[in-house]
Amino acid sequence: MSLDQLYQQIILDHSKARHGSGLADTEAPAGSSTGQSHQLNPVCGDEVTLRLAVEDGKVAQVSWDGQGCSISMASASVLTDLAEGMTVAELHEVIDSFREVLRSRGKVHADPELLGDAAAFEGVARYAARVKCAMISWVAAEDALNQAA
Amino acid sequence: MAVVSTPATLEQAPPVLDNAEVLRIRNDFPVLDQLVNGRPLVYLDSGATSQNPLSVIEAEQEFYEQRNAAVHRGAHHLAVEATEAFEDARQTVADFIGVDYAETIWTSNATEGLNLISYTLSTAALWSAQGRGDAALKELALHPGDEIVVTEMEHHANLIPWQELAFRTGATLRYIPIDDAGSLRMDEAAAIIGPRTKVLAFTHASNVLGTINPVRELVALARAAGALVVLDACQSAPHMPLDVKDLDVDFAVFSGHKMLAPTGIGVLYGKQELLDVLPPFLTGGSMITTVTMERAEYLPAPQRFEAGTQRISQAVALAAAVNYLTETGLDRIHRWEAELGERMVSGLESLPGIRVLGPAAGKERIGLAAFDVEGVHAHDVGQFLDSRGIAVRVGHHCAQPLHRRLGLTATTRASAYLYNTTDDVDRFLDAVSGVRAYFGA
Numbered sequence: 001m002s003l004d005q006l007y008q009q010i011i012l013d014h015s016k017a018r019h020g021s022g023l024a025d026t027e028a029p030a031g032s033s034t035g036q037s038h039q040l041n042p043v044c045g046d047e048v049t050l051r052l053a054v055e056d057g058k059v060a061q062v063s064w065d066g067q068g069c070s071i072s073m074a075s076a077s078v079l080t081d082l083a084e085g086m087t088v089a090e091l092h093e094v095i096d097s098f099r100e101v102l103r104s105r106g107k108v109h110a111d112p113e114l115l116g117d118a119a120a121f122e123g124v125a126r127y128a129a130r131v132k133c134a135m136i137s138w139v140a141a142e143d144a145l146n147q148a149a
Numbered sequence: 150m151a152v153v154s155t156p157a158t159l160e161q162a163p164p165v166l167d168n169a170e171v172l173r174i175r176n177d178f179p180v181l182d183q184l185v186n187g188r189p190l191v192y193l194d195s196g197a198t199s200q201n202p203l204s205v206i207e208a209e210q211e212f213y214e215q216r217n218a219a220v221h222r223g224a225h226h227l228a229v230e231a232t233e234a235f236e237d238a239r240q241t242v243a244d245f246i247g248v249d250y251a252e253t254i255w256t257s258n259a260t261e262g263l264n265l266i267s268y269t270l271s272t273a274a275l276w277s278a279q280g281r282g283d284a285a286l287k288e289l290a291l292h293p294g295d296e297i298v299v300t301e302m303e304h305h306a307n308l309i310p311w312q313e314l315a316f317r318t319g320a321t322l323r324y325i326p327i328d329d330a331g332s333l334r335m336d337e338a339a340a341i342i343g344p345r346t347k348v349l350a351f352t353h354a355s356n357v358l359g360t361i362n363p364v365r366e367l368v369a370l371a372r373a374a375g376a377l378v379v380l381d382a383c384q385s386a387p388h389m390p391l392d393v394k395d396l397d398v399d400f401a402v403f404s405g406h407k408m409l410a411p412t413g414i415g416v417l418y419g420k421q422e423l424l425d426v427l428p429p430f431l432t433g434g435s436m437i438t439t440v441t442m443e444r445a446e447y448l449p450a451p452q453r454f455e456a457g458t459q460r461i462s463q464a465v466a467l468a469a470a471v472n473y474l475t476e477t478g479l480d481r482i483h484r485w486e487a488e489l490g491e492r493m494v495s496g497l498e499s500l501p502g503i504r505v506l507g508p509a510a511g512k513e514r515i516g517l518a519a520f521d522v523e524g525v526h527a528h529d530v531g532q533f534l535d536s537r538g539i540a541v542r543v544g545h546h547c548a549q550p551l552h553r554r555l556g557l558t559a560t561t562r563a564s565a566y567l568y569n570t571t572d573d574v575d576r577f578l579d580a581v582s583g584v585r586a587y588f589g590a
Binding site: 002003006007012015016043044045046047067068069070071127130133 | 525526527528529532533536543544545549552558559587588589
């Protein structure tokens, strides 16, 4: 597998755009219920703190701070775009699907209808050492979602 | 093509390795002969773990094929053969670092060796509080108000055992800071090491910065303060001549797997008079004289510190690794690696957006270089290099406080050994030069 299949353009772009990055600059919508989760990968020092606001059963806002490799930062950015506007149940379904693909060592293909841009991380599943990079913000989102919903 | 033949003796060998000899050395390492992602492997991660020459692999295999038995027990032929091989290996390693046989203790690795020292020192306080052990042991016990001194450049193995020793005894942990060039602040060292210091533990060479620390100056400060000196030789024993007695440290540790041997074997050196009075670390079979249901008497070192069935084949293999290194010549290896380290650093410094940690080009360093690539995370750098068949380490290299001090969380590290050529370094530099463009940094 070539490096370009791992680092798809969408990942490289999101690793710079970092949608949702900047916890201090955003306030959760008034009246929303929020959850916040900090995740750390002790192996490489990748770190994400992610806050998720739920209003009327839908994800109203995702905001995060983090530092790490392009895969982990892009993954948090893509997750932000994807999650906002989803119902709690929908986001749970997407997280479960993403995890299944990432942990499959390349055996389970991503469903682009369900995962949208996150399907670009399918190639990461073949790099066992990088799966946690892609998962870290999703683990934080799941934890925050459980607190908020 | 010139015909190159191996020098008959070390005395006849040129004072430093060269590429032709390294290419011959390389043939002894089967794992290096492979393609990774379509390119010949360039292995630059020996600072993490080294590769094994055939002679080491064969020594372990020969032991299992012909001599395997438990040592120091049983009178049968194989037990005698195994015991001889095991103890001969100990002598080989003792000679290698210039110490006595009984001062050479097998451990699993350097980390276990450091924990052994840490735990026996806190047990010393327990023993002497209950009237066990002699007056010399009482001197070694740590108490509240005592200080343990480490350095800011330690890897976790030579930091956390001391944090925990401080916790168990009520002693205080202090550290000698580094300057921005990655050298110890010796002015600070002189101020910190004083009458309260009971233990000074430091690395001989930094696994991240590549700095070689001034052992003699530090030992002099410790001696003046009456402190024990613990030397972490993980990055020196494999790469340069090491005369532990000459350095006059009290303890020294290193790992086999970083010096051409298998994993699971390491060495702890301790001064005879200290080993004789210190309580054991692990207890059980093989380290006792008389045992009743209530208590036990312990053997002197080295057996005192080797409870249970030992890592016999690994010890035999480590001796084979030591022989490989001494036959090649540690001086020659050290000089060659210094050349490779210099080539790495001067090459990296010439690339835009690269920050090399530790001493600048032209300054003394061992054969490794850790660096930051502006705008690209170390994990991505490592992945990019791997796609070109180049193996490096990425992350904090088990030295989080050092990285924090340098304002970084993760770096990329290339570390060379006697089987690396200048071509390996050049391929590495060429690949690094393409990293920022690939990631748009």
